[in-house]
Amino acid sequence: MPRNAETASYKFNHTMIRIKDPKVSLPFYQDVIGMELLAEKKFETFTLYFLAFNHDGKDLTPEEKNKQRFSREGVLELTHNHGTESDASFQGYSSGNSDPGRGFGHIAITVGNIEEACARFERLGVPFKKRLTDGTMKNIAFILDPDGYWIEVVPGSLEI
């Protein structure tokens, strides 16, 4: 199907998932995964965090980062509903990969060297859903984010 004039401006801007505790998830997505925080928007009952990979490594001003939120692809939005982080009765969020709640599957990051990437995740204590050596597909892995969402780790040059 060729792209048409009516949708020519459209971009797949972001994916939103809910998180229990930004004090845990932000260091994970920034330090472990390597994304940059583009903006933090606090509302009365929730806060939104927008993250993305900074591909050219250039330092961006807060204004440039804020603008990128809706002008590029590959943005991850984390929604924190205030209070979940300290609510003993909070059951946690569904990863989308088991019933009830099955639907959403995962987000995926491509990496230049998957052996190095997975060795680093092991070293940093990141839990794995599937190591490179598990199952039949030896060239992809799945790690778990702090809320249990699956993150596929895949070589940028994968052929399946």
Place this chain on the structure above:
Amino acid sequence: MPRNAETASYKFNHTMIRIKDPKVSLPFYQDVIGMELLAEKKFETFTLYFLAFNHDGKDLTPEEKNKQRFSREGVLELTHNHGTESDASFQGYSSGNSDPGRGFGHIAITVGNIEEACARFERLGVPFKKRLTDGTMKNIAFILDPDGYWIEVVPGSLEI
């Protein structure tokens, strides 16, 4: 947090959601949303469909499309578990936005002109979760995909 050498190659490549029926979802994501099918990978019990916006409008060869699957950002992966489309007992997938199953929120597309985009979705009979005129945020809308997943429609120049 500055980007570091270890994660410099990383990209937020794709987001995966499960779909009930590709005969319904593919026309939706191609014709209504305007994405291009990059690749279709059939396995014994499931088929994967990879889609993305073709931003420069250039015709791509099947090889170029296939390569883009893991070399760019903004890819949507649809997983079809064979049989759901004709299984009368299939309950459908969770959108992630209600209990049980709350977690995943939505994907978002940015558009050049949100009034035109929403008028077009209306004309095409796309169900809305939130019209521009609903609620307090008059500059964003939410439509529903064929499985009930929420798709935020947002101006590429939004300021919140």
